[in-house]
Amino acid sequence: MTSAKPINIAILAMGGEGGGVLADWLVYIGEQAGYLAQKTSVPGVAQRTGATIYYVELFPANDDTRDGRSPVLGLMPMPGDIDLLVASELMEAGRAVQRGLVTPDRTNLIASTHRVYSMTERTATGDGRVDADAIVAGCKAAAMNFFGFDMQRLAEDNHSVISAVLLGAIAASKALPFAREDYEHAIRVGGKGTDSSLAAFSAGYAAAAGAAPREQTAAPDPDASAASFLVAVRENLKGEARKIVLAGIERAADYQDRRYAEDYYDRLRPLIDLANGHGEKGQTLICESARQLALGMTYEDTVRVAELKIRRSRFQRVRQEVGAAPGQIVQIVEFMHPRVEEIADTMPAPVGRWILRNRAARAVLARLTSRGRMVRTTSLGGFLLLYVLASMKTMRRSTLRFAREQTFLEEWLNAVQETAAHDISVAIEVAQLRNLVKGYGETHERGLMKYRAIRSFISTGSLGRDPAATIRRLVDAAQKTEDSAALEAEIATLTRFRTAGAA
Secondary structure (H helix, E strand, O other), X not given: OOOOOOEEEXXXXXXXXXXHHHHHHHHHHHHHOOEEEEEEEEOOOOOOOOEEEEEEEEEXXXXXXXXXXXXXXXXXXXXXXXXXXXEOOHHHHHXXXXXXXXXXXXXXXXXXXXXXXXXXXXXXXXXXXXXXXXXXXXXXXXXXEEEEEOHHHHHHHOOOOHHHHHHHHHHHHOOOXXXXXXXXXXXXXXXXXXXXXXXXXXXXXXXXXXOOOOOOOOOOOHHHHHOHHHHHHHHHOOHHHHHHHHHHHHHHHHHOOHHHHHHHHHHHHHHHHHHOOOHHHHHHHHHHHHHHHHHHHOOOOHHHHHHHHOOHHHHHHHHHHHOOOOOOOOOOEEEEOOOHHHHHHHOEXXXXXXXXXXXXXXXXXXXXHOOOEEEEOOOHHHHHHHHHHHHHHHHHHHEHHHHHHHHHHHHHHHHHHHHHOOXXXXXXXXXXXXXXXXXXXXXXXXXXXHHHHHHXXXXXXOOOOOHHHHHHHHHHHHHHOOOOHHHHHHHHHHHHHHHHXXX
16 A cells, blocks of 8 residues: 555635636646646635635555556535645635634645735725734744735736735745646646746745845836825835825825825825824824825725726726737626716706705706616727716716715814814814715715714713724724614713713
8 A cells, every 4th residue: 555645735715716727737747757646626705705725635646557556535614634735815714713724733834915805804894804914913823934025916916816826826835746837837838828927926036035025116108107105205204104105195096196296295294293293103193094084185085986997907907807819809897886976966066056955957867877787898888988977087076975074074183283382182083084985976975973072072071081993992882783773872871871971
C-alpha cells in the first residue's frame, strides 16, 4: 500500500473573479508535472454574487503506478486536511478559518485583503463592517503561513482579474512543488487575455515575495497635483488623516470637479486647524469628519448612477467578469426605476419643490415611472440616454437635492466645530452622527429624523457626566430598529433619569 498523500487545495471565490479558471490552471500544472488531478466545485448563493468553493486534489501519479492501484480522491475540502487555501476576499478567508479549513500545522493561506461587503454589513443601519484587522490577525494565527495583500487593486492596475494575481501569489508562496515557469506556461496555454494575466501574475508574485505594493497617493487630476490646497494637506496632515483627506479630495473631484474638491478641503480646514493641537483624539476627529464630509458631498443621485454605468472602466470590468473573448459582443441591460422624489431632486430647486407640492404633477410622474424600464447601455439609444442624464452633472449645483445636502452638511459641520472647541471626545461622536443619514427616499428621511432627534436632545444639555458615552448610547438605540421607536424610548429614559436626578 502506497504512503503517498494528495495535495489538497481549496479555492474560495465569488462570481466573476475567475475562481474556476484558477482551479483549471492548477489542474493543468499538476497534470503536466505528472500528478493525477481532480477538480470539484460547490456553488453558493448566500453572499454577494455567490461564493463558490473549488476543490482540487493532486495525487503523485508515479507512486500510484508503482502500487498498481488508482486513488480515490475527495470531493470537498475537510477541516484539518487542507494544504493550500486561497481566498479571493478577506471575509472568505475568515469563513474558512471559522470552519476549521485552515490549520497551523499544515495550511498555507493566501488571501486578498480587500473587502466586498456582505449584505448584513451593507444593510446595517450603522457601521456594520466587520473589523478587517481582526480577520487578518485570525488568519495569521490559524495558518502555517499567511500571504495577504490587496490583490484586487493589483488586478485592476494590470487590467486583469484577481485569479491571475492569486496564481502569482501561489507561485511565490512555494506552497506547491512547481516552478514559476510552470504557472506562466499554464496562463499562456489558456490563450485569453494572456498579456494582462501575465502582468497581473507578476504583480502578485512580487507582492507575495515581499515587494511592497505601490501606495496610491495620486492627485485627483494631473493639473491638481500642484494645487496649493493639496500642498497644504501634505504639510498639515500626517498618517491616516492625510490618507483620508486625500481620498476625500479625489472622490469629490471625480464626483463633480476640481472646484468641488477645493470646497471639500476649505470646509475641513478650520476643523483641521482646531484639531491638530489635540493629539490622537484630534487626529481621530479629523479622520471621522473628513470621511463623513466626503460621503455627504458625494451622495448618489440619478446623475451619478448614470455616469457610473456608462464609464469605459465599467464596460471593461463586465467583459472581464463574463470572460468575453476579444471581438465577442456583450450586451448590458440596466433596470432603471427612478421614483418621483428622485426626479424632483434632479430638477432645479424651484422646479423640484413645485413638483413635490403639486399633486397633479406627482401623479403624472408616478404613472410614467411606475414600472421602470430596461435600458441597454451597449446600444446607441441606451448609451445616449444615460449620457444625456450624466451630462446634467454640470447643473448639479442648482438642483433641489444639492441644496438640501449642502444645508444639512453646513449645519452638521458647524455643530462639530462648535463642540470641538469645548470637548474633542464629544465632537468625535457628533461627527459620527452624520452616518445615520444615508441613502434616499424613506431610508434617508428616517435617518434624518433620528439625527435631528439626537441633536435636539444634545441641545437640551442633558447628556450627564459622560456626554460622549450618552451620545453613543443614543446612536446604538437609533440603529436597533428601522423606525425611531428604540431611540424615542432611550431618550424618554434618559430624560426621566435626568429629571429625577435634578429633583
